Each structure stands twice: as structure tokens, then as C-alpha cells.
Amino acid sequence: MTKTITVLPGDGIGPEVTESAVRVLRSVLEKSRIDVRFVEKKIGGAAIDAYGTPLPQETIDQCKNSDALLLGAVGGPKWNEKSMKRRPEQGLLGIRKAMGLFANLRPVETFQALVDASPIKRSFVENVDFVIVRELTGGLYFGRPSERRGPNQEQVVDTLAYSRQEIQRVVEKAFRLAMKRRKKVTSIDKANVLESSRMWREIVDLTAERYPEIAVNHQLVDSAAMQLITNPSQFDVLVTENMFGDILSDEASVITGSLGMMPSASLNADKVGLYEPAHGSAPDIAGQGKANPLATILSAALLLRYSLEMECEASQIERAVHDVLDHGYRTYDLQTAQQNEKTVKTEEMTDRVI
Amino acid sequence: MTKTITVLPGDGIGPEVTESAVRVLRSVLEKSRIDVRFVEKKIGGAAIDAYGTPLPQETIDQCKNSDALLLGAVGGPKWNEKSMKRRPEQGLLGIRKAMGLFANLRPVETFQALVDASPIKRSFVENVDFVIVRELTGGLYFGRPSERRGPNQEQVVDTLAYSRQEIQRVVEKAFRLAMKRRKKVTSIDKANVLESSRMWREIVDLTAERYPEIAVNHQLVDSAAMQLITNPSQFDVLVTENMFGDILSDEASVITGSLGMMPSASLNADKVGLYEPAHGSAPDIAGQGKANPLATILSAALLLRYSLEMECEASQIERAVHDVLDHGYRTYDLQTAQQNEKTVKTEEMTDRVI
Numbered sequence A, B: 001m002t003k004t005i006t007v008l009p010g011d012g013i014g015p016e017v018t019e020s021a022v023r024v025l026r027s028v029l030e031k032s033r034i035d036v037r038f039v040e041k042k043i044g045g046a047a048i049d050a051y052g053t054p055l056p057q058e059t060i061d062q063c064k065n066s067d068a069l070l071l072g073a074v075g076g077p078k079w080n081e082k083s084m085k086r087r088p089e090q091g092l093l094g095i096r097k098a099m100g101l102f103a104n105l106r107p108v109e110t111f112q113a114l115v116d117a118s119p120i121k122r123s124f125v126e127n128v129d130f131v132i133v134r135e136l137t138g139g140l141y142f143g144r145p146s147e148r149r150g151p152n153q154e155q156v157v158d159t160l161a162y163s164r165q166e167i168q169r170v171v172e173k174a175f176r177l178a179m180k181r182r183k184k185v186t187s188i189d190k191a192n193v194l195e196s197s198r199m200w201r202e203i204v205d206l207t208a209e210r211y212p213e214i215a216v217n218h219q220l221v222d223s224a225a226m227q228l229i230t231n232p233s234q235f236d237v238l239v240t241e242n243m244f245g246d247i248l249s250d251e252a253s254v255i256t257g258s259l260g261m262m263p264s265a266s267l268n269a270d271k272v273g274l275y276e277p278a279h280g281s282a283p284d285i286a287g288q289g290k291a292n293p294l295a296t297i298l299s300a301a302l303l304l305r306y307s308l309e310m311e312c313e314a315s316q317i318e319r320a321v322h323d324v325l326d327h328g329y330r331t332y333d334l335q336t337a338q339q340n341e342k343t344v345k346t347e348e349m350t351d352r353v354i
């Protein structure tokens, strides 16, 4: 059986961290019966430089013929000019839409070895273990109109649009995920203001009827933004629309103490998924061996779990990451000046995990 | 000179905390040359019960003939039924719109006595002192269309709408405020996705040209949601649109350790403002003397500062609140089981401040 993984290194530290993750994947897959072919394609700023567009057709075609996609990160000051019509992020938004990746999963889990690196007190973050399920191809990100208006262009609108089916499918994903976990779903909306949130809430309640074992509650997004910090261990599966999910999942990353540890999976209706670290392209440290490859390595573990159905191998990688941290190995971003810490470069961190 | 302050107690603990704040205001005003008349009107659930609407015309008329408005809180389970067409929050949204209260100011400041009550580590929150300026009468809150669509109502849209002038006036407020503070403005948007954010950013940059002394920077809302926790002392004045402001200002409340300490001021183009605590109506503890009146008392201080131009009296109240906390007095929500803490009821806390 041959599987194809398309690697989209992107910009900045993207190439370094995807290289690390590919090395880890190769070493795990070597021992399996599955034959995996890795194909590399350009996206983001790198694609703008090479093809004049952040998402070349060639990249889309290759992605559509893949079993899974592994992405580094996109963007950098080089492509940030206001005058530039084509921004690297459009590559990311474009591939999400082209592949129909409507459910973005962000696991937020405490690493015992890193608890003290969190800005939040130990007692609040010690037992955190939840997943944010963010809707990824609708809402304000893709709603039309999104434009200036009026005789002097002095009006502007963006549109938060959803269909019942778009909400339904991501809510369903969240409930299914909760069934394999602690059977608790927290749905986040702004139902006291938005009509879309009221529809969201109705659909969650309807879905809940089909999952009597699952405990469901609704939180307003402003309240959730507080509770993520004041009481994060209450959560199991959170589900929310695109923009709220963008904000809350970045906020949630402070719990673990480092964005450099946070993987993500973006799934569609098939098994094909896009796996990428939650962090950005960090152009300031690119090429110096300072990048933390762990978020990408953990994303590769999610790839094995969700796209290749290799649960055992996935948890092997996750355990290896925990072990390496427990042994005191730290990349630059994880330094806390504690005793026993050994600061290592990207490559050595990867070797240790392998 | 006679001034009129309209008091809108609202629901839950609203009546208790506004009563406290009025007592503090009376004691301060007694010694001044200004004669103040307090008039009470209904809003929210209490108005639904009495008039069948959360914002009776009588309340609006009275507010329009006032120099300042002091509000408690609205809402409660009693009016939460899905079947209810009229929700208490509509009173709040309605009065903001009717009075043109486009700029919501939320000061976030560490109270030395409460530093350890924060879920965030002392070193991160010790020197926090910023103000969030949130646009309050535009964006997704009031944009039209906001409706279901399609043959089976299976589509839904909300609209994020702004005019140049609406953005301009709130940005201007933020810059003016920064001139009286540490001369730093952080504008928060999602310019990599939203057209409205790109217009917002342009207007901030244009305004910045007229304020060469002010250091301006732009942050994406997802990144800001992280930095509010990981590096809150970097901020002086933050300015952002309505929904982002709603989420970020509630998130920011965790820094101080208690929502019970956070005042807010909502200002229009004139001097008239609406002053209210950031917390809700807490129906579970209503009528038990457990409510923390300090956020409302601090809101009354903002009322003196912004609507009555009584800066000296405003800071007197603020100093009194700090003093009372330094002496160990705590309402129920502020208990941390530290030594020297004296737990007091709403009324005694108010007496101590007076």
C-alpha cells in the first residue's frame, strides 16, 4: 500500500521544521508495512517568489492527489508590503478552501516538564487536556460581500455567512471526537448578539439529542475568553466558528507555555488532512537552527492518527516528545533557566525524538 | 449648577451595586459646589417585567436629558427563555445606540493587594496599566443584514459594517487618551483577512501622522489574545472594533484577578457617558450582600472624570478603593485565604470606601 504525503514547507522556519517532522515520520514508517512517498511543493511567499502566486495550480493538483498534507508556515516581512496584491496567507486560506478542510483541531495539553514555563499559575494549568474544534472554511473568512462601498468608498462590510450544513458537519465532528474522549462538548458563540450564533446553538442542541451520553454546554465567546485562563481544566472538546476559533485557539496556546508546542490538524469529509504547527514562520530566527520542531513533529503524529489510521505510531511519537522534555532537552524558545535544562538545536531535538 | 445622573439599576445585583456607587458619589459631591440630582429608571429584565420592553421610551427620554448614566447590570435566567422575543441585553445594546456611545473604555490596572488573586504569575501582571478602547455602536453588533435566508432558512448571515467616520472617531478618542498617558497606541485588527480591518489600519495610520509623539503599532487579534496574557505590561492604549473589543476586554479582566474590580465608561461625542461595571448581573448571589460593589464604585469615579470633569474627586475615590484593599478588606469574590483578609458584605465595603 502506497500513501502520498505532500510536504508544503512554506517560508521562514517552515522548511526546517517540516524537515524534522519528515525525518521523524520516515523513522516511524520504516518499521511499518505502509509505503509512503513524500512530495514537496511550494506555498506562501516561496510560491510567490517562484510562480507569482501564493497557491500555484500545481500545488493544488498535487494536494488533491495526496493522502495527507504537512505544512510548515507561511509569511514574512518580505511579502508584507501593503502594495502587494498577493499575500502568503492567501495560500493558506486557499488550500483550506480548495481541500474543503472545514474542521481545524487544536489539542491543548499540559506538558508536565513545561508547566512552569506557562505565564499561568501551576494550579490552573496542571490538568489541562482539551481540543478546540474550529470551523475553518466559512464565517467572516470567506463570506461575501467583503468590500468598500459608497461614492467615496467610505463604507466597508465583511460578511459572516454560514449554511446549516456547514455548521452541522463541524459540530458533528466535535461530538464524534468527544465520544472518544471525556464526552463533554462546550459550544462557543455570541447568541445574545448574532443570528448566526443562534442558528449555531440550535444545531448544537439538535445534535446533542443524538448523543445523549455527551454533556453539552454553551458559553458566550467573551466569557469563554476568560474561562480559558481562569478554569481551563473544565474543557474537553470546544467547538466554535472560524473567527472565534482563531482568537480562542491562539489564546489557549499560552496555557501550555509555548506556541512552539502546539500542533494542529485540519480535516475534510474524507480522511485527507492538513497538518501544521500553530506557530508562524518566525523569519527572525530562520536558518539558525533555533526553531522548535516539536509542534510540527506533534502535527505529524496527528497526521498518522487521522489520515493514515496509525494510532499506535502516533502515540509513539507523542510519548517520545514527552520523554525528551522530561529528560530536560529544550529548544531556545523553551528555556526557563531551570536546573538540568539542556538547550539543543532543531536538529539535535529531532534526533532525540527519533 | 445642577447636574442630572440617571441611575439604571437593571437586574440581579445591579440594584445593590448601583446603590453603593450612588452612596459614594453623594458623599463626594456633598463637599463640592456641584448640585447633583439622581433619577432612577428601569432597563433590562426589570423593564420587561414592568413595561414589556427592555428599553422603555421613558428611560430613553430621561437618559437624553442627563449629564451621565450609571448602570448596574442586565439579564438573568428569568428572561433567558428561547421563546422570549425581548431579551434584557437588547436594553443595553439599545441605550448604547440611542445615546451614540461609540467608545467603550475599560481600564485594566493591577491592584497591588490583589496581585496574587490573578491566575497569572505575579511577574507578568505586576505593572499592568492599560486602557482598552472598544468601538461600541458598529460592526457585527448592528450591521444589516442579520438574518436567515434561502427557501428553508438554511443560510444565515451577520454583517460587519463600518463607515470611515465611525472608525475615525473612535481611533481619535484612543489617540487623545494616549496623549494623556504613556503615548502608546496598539491597534488590533485582522487585516490579513478582513477588508474592514484593512480600512481600520489605514485610518489608524492616517491618524498617527497627526500625532507624531505617539508610538503606534498594529497587532492581529489572534496574536493580541496571546500577548494580553504573556506580555500585558507592553500596552498603554489598545483600540479595536466592537466584537474583538468584547472578547479582548473580557479576557483582559483575568489579569486583575477579578471581574468584580473592572469599571467601564462608554462615551459619545458630547460629555455624556454611560458608566457600568464590566461584570454581569450575577443573579445567583443577588440580594445576599455578597456582591462586590467596587467595579461600580470605580465606574462612578470614571463618571466624575469624564462627564463631570471632577478629576480630583475621581482619583479620591480610586485611592480610597486601593486603600481599603490594602487594609485587607475583601468581598466574597476576592477571598484568597490569605492572612489579614477581612471578608465584608457589600454595605460594609461601601462604608469603608466612603
Ligand SMILES: CC(C)[C@H](C(=O)O)[C@@H](O)C(=O)O
Residues within 6 Å of the ligand: A089, A092, A093, A246, B192, B193, B222
Ligand atoms: C494566517 C491567518 C490567515 C490564519 C488564520 O487566521 O486562520 C492563522 O492565524 C491561523 O490561525 O492559521
Ligand SMILES: CC(C)[C@H](C(=O)O)[C@@H](O)C(=O)O
Residues within 6 Å of the ligand: A192, A193, A222, B089, B092, B093, B246
Ligand atoms: C451583554 C452583551 C450584549 C454585551 C456585549 O457583548 O457588548 C456584554 O458582553 C458587554 O461587553 O457589555
